[in-house]
Amino acid sequence: xxxxxxxxxxxxxxxxxxxxxxxxxxxxxxxxxxxxxxxxxxxxxxxxxxxxxxxxxxxxxxxxxxxxxxxxxxxxxxxxxxxxxxxxxxxxxxxxxxxxxxx
Amino acid sequence: xxxxxxxxxxxxxxxxxxxxxxxxxxxxxxxxxxxxxxxxxxxxxxxxxxxxxxxxxxxxxxxxxxxxxxxxxxxxxxxxxxxxxxxxxxxxxxxxxxxxxxxxxxxxxxxxxxxxxxxxxxxxxxxxxx
Numbered sequence: 001x002x003x004x005x006x007x008x009x010x011x012x013x014x015x016x017x018x019x020x021x022x023x024x025x026x027x028x029x030x031x032x033x034x035x036x037x038x039x040x041x042x043x044x045x046x047x048x049x050x051x052x053x054x055x056x057x058x059x060x061x062x063x064x065x066x067x068x069x070x071x072x073x074x075x076x077x078x079x080x081x082x083x084x085x086x087x088x089x090x091x092x093x094x095x096x097x098x099x100x101x102x103x
Numbered sequence: 104x105x106x107x108x109x110x111x112x113x114x115x116x117x118x119x120x121x122x123x124x125x126x127x128x129x130x131x132x133x134x135x136x137x138x139x140x141x142x143x144x145x146x147x148x149x150x151x152x153x154x155x156x157x158x159x160x161x162x163x164x165x166x167x168x169x170x171x172x173x174x175x176x177x178x179x180x181x182x183x184x185x186x187x188x189x190x191x192x193x194x195x196x197x198x199x200x201x202x203x204x205x206x207x208x209x210x211x212x213x214x215x216x217x218x219x220x221x222x223x224x225x226x227x228x229x230x231x232x233x
Contacts, residue, residue: 011126013156013200014126035129036157039126039160046200046202066128068168069128070127071164071166071167071177075207
């Protein structure tokens with residue numbers, strides 16, 4: 001069975017891309033938050049609960065340069081998130097069979 | 104007097120409000136609105152700037168854009184004071200929803216509950232939202 005990498009680049013407060021992804025991503029898939037999607041990685045944001053509900057069966061990543069750009073280095077991320085750089089982004093794309101961008 | 108010449112009269116000062124609702128960097132709206140505010144401030148009008156929804160992320164301190172190759176314009180918000188833009192409001196509900204407080208912001212602002220922001224918004228002559 002193929003593995004899928006889900007890419008989210010929209011704020012969870014502005015669009016429902018993350019909600020749709022969390023509803024439709026199959027167990028064992030990976031989710032990478034980039035650009036304005038990184039706001040969903042913050043543990044104290046109201047969006048954290050929906051992410052937490054899929055923490056056990058999905059693997060979550062967040063793009064570090066986008067976290068730093070938005071001044072979020074001092075804010076705690078949800079437990080279980082892995083921070084990756086652009087090289088790690090490429091690795092994730094290569095490791096998964098399919099990459100889906102939730103635009 | 105030629106038709107294109109205006110009579111000297113008392114200056115008309117209008118109340119302008121700029122409503123920021125977008126996060127920085129993901130789209131160009133935040134940067135463009137900041138530039139509009141700074142330009143408009145030169146015209147001696149009554150200017151207020153409001154940050155609601157994802158707009159509050161524009162003011163998050165410690166932004167470092169070296170990794171994404173974009174200009175960090177967050178320090179430009181400090182220039183609002185130099186342009187005598189002193190009415191800067193942030194909606195409390197938007198901060199709470201995102202787990203942020205006034206201490207997380209790069210400039211001093213007035214944190215206002217939505218219930219009170221309604222009244223301030225209703226007093227404006229012109230409201231520009233982005």
